[in-house]
Amino acid sequence: MPADAIGASTMHNDLNTMKNLKNNPQRSKELYDLCSGEENERDKEIPFGIIDASLIQKICETNRYGTSENGKLDSCLFILTSYFNHACLANAFRYDYGDVMIVYASDDIKKGEEICISYLDPLYGFLDRQNKLSGWKFTCRCKLCEIESKDPNCLKRDETRKEYNKYEKGASPKEIIAKGEPLLKKIRESYTNRNEFKYVLADNLISLSLAYSHLENISKSIECSEEVLTLMDNPLQYIMRMGDIYMNLAICYEIKGDMKKGAKMVEKAMELRFCKEMDHFKLLYPDFIVSSHLR
Ligand SMILES: [Zn+2]
Structure with missing residues (x-):
């Protein structure tokens, strides 16, 4: 995917998120709470109805979900699914239908067990997965990563x-x-x-x-x-x-x-x-x- 196409799609996503927030200001807490906590952003109090463009850009950068179909890249921010943590071998699986995302259980989930989704294609090799996940600043220790680190x-x-x-x-x-x-x-x-x-x-x-x-x-x-x-x-x-x-x-x-x-x-x-x-x-x-x- 050419860099300018990716840039255009992510910019479109940032602008759309701002526009959606303007129309739905009651969702601002859920959205702003997604910030990663860097530079004490999490503690920053944002008055109701205010669009903090730079914070929204940061949130979209870490949380946006991208699909590529027929050479066209689409990026969306799904607030609720952005709260899921990652596991390559996750017990839930997401499917998007345009701007609707549905999360399904892909394994039996015990009461109290954390529900995780995979942020990337789990079929990438072990090192590729670790490198990509380092962009989110964590190391995955799911069952698959544990097995592969010892293989x-x-x-x-x-x-x-x-x-x-x-x-x-x-x-x-x-x-x-x-x-x-x-x-x-x-x-x-x-x-x-x-x-x-x-x-x-x-x-x-x-x-x-x-x-x-x-x-x-x-x-x-x-x-x-x-x-x-x-x-x-x-x-x-x-x-x-x-x-x-x-x-x-x-x-x-x-x-x-x-x-x-x-x-x-x-x-x-x-x-x-x-x-x-x-x-x-x-x-x-x-x-x-x-x-x-x-x-
Ligand atoms: Zn893993």
Whole structure:
């Protein structure tokens, strides 16, 4: 994303926040309380109805939520969700629908347990996550970070995966398979001493599954996607966008003529994308042709 596009979008977000606050001055305490506390900003008393532009800019800088769709960057400030703390392996997951954000539980949450969301894509490698989070001035000690900090193969695996992801962008499905299959073997070996959260292995299998699907090798595509399902611990299945994996499996099983299994996969995809209605689901997967037995 070019720097000027990012600058324009963030400026737009700052101005919108100021405009919204002007129209809803009763929300100023909630908003101003989001300041990080630097330079004793937190103790500053701001009279009702006053728009403190410099403080709002600082608040937006730390708390804004950005999405990038069709090369267009959108930034919004969601006051309530800005109060959630971070965990890469979070027990809640957020989805935005334009200017509406919904937070769903992605794991069983005990009474009194803190609800956290992830501020970044938890599928970034361990070091990348730590570097990005240092911008918020804290170190994450979630279960995933604890496991990865003790995993001697983690950094090398993350580096290999980064290189592969770069290669994958311009590669044909055949090239992806030629490079991805030997890599799969190496990644498996790197996890010999670790049983949980093998998301790099899952990521590689997803890439291979989609490549096989493009080449119409449906059996291999199913084999890879089904293995991904065995690797999914909660809440990893939400992080890995497993709804998409179930959709790939639904299409594969339908191509093979197993409509019953295809329908089951759609049901699972709906569950993971928190859809109760088919109309909601069709908004998320507009290209998916819903078979008659699912309507
Ligand atoms: Zn973490």
